[in-house]
Amino acid sequence: MTHVRPMRIDERDAVRSLLTDAYRPYANDLTPAMHEYYLAGVLDLDDGGDAIVAMAGDKVVGTARLFPPDRAPVPLPAGWAWVRAVAVHPSAQGTGAGRALMAYCATRTTGALALHTMDFMPSAVRLYERLGYERVPEWDIQVGMESGFPAEEQFLAIAYALVR
Template identity: 35%
Template sequence: MEKHLILRNAHENERKIIRDITIEAYAEYQAVMPLDFWTRYRHNLIVTLDGEGTFDQIVVEQNGSIIGSVSLYPPAADSYKGAAISIPYPEVRHLAVLLQARGQGIGTVLMKECERRARETGAQAIGLHTAEVMQTAIRMYERLGFVRTPETDFQPSEGVVVLGYRHTF
């Protein structure tokens, strides 16, 4: 199969596809997150992906089908409603790749596109938040040059810490 990839901004009528890919991609964490946290997390994913906001929704398409997506928020956006953090650089959220497309570098392609776009705006760094259970993602982020920023960690519920990372250009 040819690996011809197209990176682009998502179209409005693709929200359901992006939401479905994201929920499927994140469902593997249901078994390792506290149930009440997973329920809220899943709900927040849906609300955020279906909502309006000032962010780029980037998709990667292969052979005419969307196989992955990521959200890129501008600096200091209130991307984590209720969390007392303000990030002074663009923030990556909701990186998701179809299960059958994993292992092909699609996540890396999406992350590099976020970095390219951030640099284009003059940003000196890019950030993200992740959970400790997302070890495959953490390995990719660290391979791409992201380092831990504990000062941007936050705790959305008892026993759950969301880990901050930053990549400086």
């Protein structure tokens, strides 16, 4: 059974390793420079989000970062919370860890909960849609534009929200 809770400081290395393993398959979907840039953001555990972990026994099998309303570093409507860097270790995918992480995040906010994903992450898109998240394309983000990446290296982070 998966248990979700705030990350402890001594779990930072395990979380960073898990994120690296979970996002490695997407390296082929981006240029090497863009993948390095994107992964650096995913691995930044000091970005203002509250890191959470999904545990199977004493092992970290999943993670996410929850930004309370109005603390998201991306443009969103006032009062919306945001979750990013949702990841489940490849060996634990299909166990309900992702669903448990998202349920935990949803219970920590009373308003809308937004996230961004990519079309090259179809299993993530399916999970979010099954959980009731809906596309909100007006909040999509062109990743890389803010850092001056050439247009051909940028990609679209597609926005979803659970609006209650």
